[in-house]
Amino acid sequence: MTVQRTFSILKPDATERNLTGAINAMFESNGFRIVAQKRVQLSRHQAEQFYIVHKERPFYGELVDYMISGPVVVQVLEKENAVQANRDLMGATNPANAAEGTIRKTFAESIERNSVHGSDSVENAAIEIAYFFSGSEIVG
Numbered sequence: 135m136t137v138q139r140t141f142s143i144l145k146p147d148a149t150e151r152n153l154t155g156a157i158n159a160m161f162e163s164n165g166f167r168i169v170a171q172k173r174v175q176l177s178r179h180q181a182e183q184f185y186i187v188h189k190e191r192p193f194y195g196e197l198v199d200y201m202i203s204g205p206v207v208v209q210v211l212e213k214e215n216a217v218q219a220n221r222d223l224m225g226a227t228n229p230a231n232a233a234e235g236t237i238r239k240t241f242a243e244s245i246e247r248n249s250v251h252g253s254d255s256v257e258n259a260a261i262e263i264a265y266f267f268s269g270s271e272i273v274g
């Protein structure tokens with residue numbers, strides 16, 4: 135196992151319900167270190183580019199509207215095997231299918247308003263981290 139970094143977003147449904155501390159507590163109690171974090175309002179362009187892989191999906195337009203509907207918290211999380219470990223802690227995309235104890239089972243409102251984003255591969259983690267953070271903003 136090697137220490138990895140993954141990219142995380144606390145989505146607008148989480149900031150709206152004042153859940154940023156509760157979700158961060160789940161990260162920290164599960165051994166993640168939050169090595170970078172900032173609260174931002176995404177522009178439409180940023181949200182469109184971030185989710186460009188889903189451009190052809192029927193939910194793309196609504197997803198972009200949702201992601202710019204309020205502030206988000208962008209983060210870098212560090213842990214051994216962080217990418218897969220965070221996918222496991224987040225739970226399934228649809229909270230109806232998410233396991234007990236996962237963030238999405240605990241907090242998500244719907245398949246769209248599912249509280250958190252987490253990178254799905256080490257390669258995408260590096261791309262997503264670089265999209266939002268400069269090297270000097272990440273303090274391990």
Ligand code: IDP
Nearest residue numbers: 188193197226227245246247248250251252254
């Ligand atoms: P993930 O966040 O678990 O990796 P993806 O399939 O990459 O899931 O989808 C990105 C985001 O798009 C989801 O987290 C969710 O907010 C939204 N989304 C995914 N599938 C649907 C859907 O069928 N309807 C509405 N929104 C969706």
Ligand code: MG
Nearest residue numbers: 251252253254
């Ligand atoms: Mg995804």
